[in-house]
Amino acid sequence: MEEIAALAKRRGFIFQSSEIYGGLNGFWDYGPLGAVLKRNVKDAWWRDTVELRDDVVGFDSSIIMHPSIWKASGHVDAFHDVMIDCRVCKHRFRLDHVADRSQCPDCGSKDSLTEPRNFNLMMRTSIGPMEDTSSTAYLRPETAQGIFVNFKNIYQTARKRPPFGVAQIGKSFRNEITPGNFTFRQREFEQAELEYFVPDDGNDMNAFQEWVDRRKAWYASYGIKPERLRFYELAQGERPHYAKAGIDVEYLFPWGWGELESIAHRGTYDLDAHMKLSGKDLRFFDEAAKQHYTPLLIESSAGMDRTVLTFLVDAYERERSVDPNGKETERGVLRFSPRIAPVQVAVFSLARNKPELVERAAGIEAALRASFRTQYDEGNIGQLYRRQDEIGTPFCVTVDYESLDDGSVTVRERDSMRQQRVAGAGLEAFLRERL
Ligand code: ATP
Numbered sequence: 036m037e038e039i040a041a042l043a044k045r046r047g048f049i050f051q052s053s054e055i056y057g058g059l060n061g062f063w064d065y066g067p068l069g070a071v072l073k074r075n076v077k078d079a080w081w082r083d084t085v086e087l088r089d090d091v092v093g094f095d096s097s098i099i100m101h102p103s104i105w106k107a108s109g110h111v112d113a114f115h116d117v118m119i120d121c122r123v124c125k126h127r128f129r130l131d132h133v134a135d136r137s138q139c140p141d142c143g144s145k146d147s148l149t150e151p152r153n154f155n156l157m158m159r160t161s162i163g164p165m166e167d168t169s170s171t172a173y174l175r176p177e178t179a180q181g182i183f184v185n186f187k188n189i190y191q192t193a194r195k196r197p198p199f200g201v202a203q204i205g206k207s208f209r210n211e212i213t214p215g216n217f218t219f220r221q222r223e224f225e226q227a228e229l230e231y232f233v234p235d236d237g238n239d240m241n242a243f244q245e246w247v248d249r250r251k252a253w254y255a256s257y258g259i260k261p262e263r264l265r266f267y268e269l270a271q272g273e274r275p276h277y278a279k280a281g282i283d284v285e286y287l288f289p290w291g292w293g294e295l296e297s298i299a300h301r302g303t304y305d306l307d308a309h310m311k312l313s314g315k316d317l318r319f320f321d322e323a324a325k326q327h328y329t330p331l332l333i334e335s336s337a338g339m340d341r342t343v344l345t346f347l348v349d350a351y352e353r354e355r356s357v358d359p360n361g362k363e364t365e366r367g368v369l370r371f372s373p374r375i376a377p378v379q380v381a382v383f384s385l386a387r388n389k390p391e392l393v394e395r396a397a398g399i400e401a402a403l404r405a406s407f408r409t410q411y412d413e414g415n416i417g418q419l420y421r422r423q424d425e426i427g428t429p430f431c432v433t434v435d436y437e438s439l440d441d442g443s444v445t446v447r448e449r450d451s452m453r454q455q456r457v458a459g460a461g462l463e464a465f466l467r468e469r470l
Contacts, residue, residue, distance in 0.1 A: 096181025
């Protein structure tokens with residue numbers, strides 16, 4: 036993990052937030068490559084969840100909403116972690132992370148742990164110019180509630196009837212007591228949530244299973260190693276009392292299994308809670324049957340930062356190989372799926388100081404830019420390959436002296452490191468087929 040975090044910093048994927056002021060625990064910034072990677076991951080989720088379906092619409096609600104929303108959802112009263120502290124080393128642990136309460140898991144001291152205490156995880160702010168007269172509000176700890184309270188607005192304006200879904204990607208905030216494991220547990224993070232409303236007609240568990248299968252296929256289509264991904268089925272005692280089914284999608288990180296996403300059958304719990312507190316009717320009106328009913332809810336809630344981290348960890352490899360001169364070398368490589376790689380094609384000029392080569396290579400890069408995510412570079416080819424391997428670029432194109440004679444270029448493939456000569460006229464088609 037340290038190696039990956041170091042690479043992420045060195046190559047411009049992820050930086051610690053507020054670094055020049057000593058950093059801020061639980062907050063991270065995405066650098067030039069990380070911002071593209073994260074955007075690609077979010078776009079991939081949005082494409083599969085919204086654009087490729089005719090029964091899901093998009094949504095974008097505000098981060099700060101009426102405080103009553105968090106009362107209705109249960110977050111004001113129940114959204115807390117139970118924590119215990121070690122009196123000796125002062126470390127704080129989540130109660131459910133401590134197997135043996137007679138001994139500190141960190142310093143090993145006997146009987147040093149305090150009694151469990153509650154910590155509310157919601158971040159507070161205040162609305163209005165004067166803190167003493169303003170009212171307390173919360174930064175949302177999840178995006179889903181914005182969808183629930185707008186349920187009627189959405190189905191009426193989108194002219195949808197259950198089964199249909201509403202999807203949203205956006206920032207969420209939690210005052211996590213123990214942020215850590217790089218970007219796995221943050222205090223500000225991004226979620227991608229799908230709320231899929233179904234009629235209570237006996238097909239609800241099929242809808243649940245369809246979303247589980249769809250999410251499985253999504254991870255697989257981006258090449259996540261199947262042996263490092265599991266869909267853990269929650270037993271009755273492990274899920275909330277109102278949930279009919281629940282699955283945690285987990286990835287095997289270097290420190291163990293960690294949750295990426297949770298898929299749950301939540302019944303009518305969320306809409307019921309808002310109807311009760313607001314006194315407003317959020318039921319769906321079935322024109323044909325001329326009756327109101329509250330749809331059941333299937334939810335998929337995925338963390339985009341954890342998904343980005345998964346793509347980084349899963350793609351990373353340190354590989355030994357023998358170069359053409361018989362010398363043993365080692366390289367770090369990110370084997371990103373070409374669809375999410377921040378750079379898809381890098382184009383190099385073999386020499387920096389040869390204007391014909393530079394011009395030709397820059398021209399090729401500019402022409403490919405309309406079709407792919409590209410980058411131009413020049414200089415020592417070995418070093419350029421190493422850099423592109425480390426940022427996960429699937430193809431490198433090199434312009435050399437031969438290119439000036441016949442227009443051909445060398446294309447080098449990241450994973451096999453195989454190089455081949457490709458005619459200039461056929462280059463775009465060659466890359467398109469492989470990307
Ligand atoms: P955990 O048990 O790890 O705290 P959770 O069960 O509270 O997670 P959910 O409330 O189900 O998480 O949120 C849905 C998703 O949002 C999670 O699967 C995760 O990917 C993401 N997520 C939740 N908390 C964080 C966080 N602090 N940092 C980054 N992502 C998070």
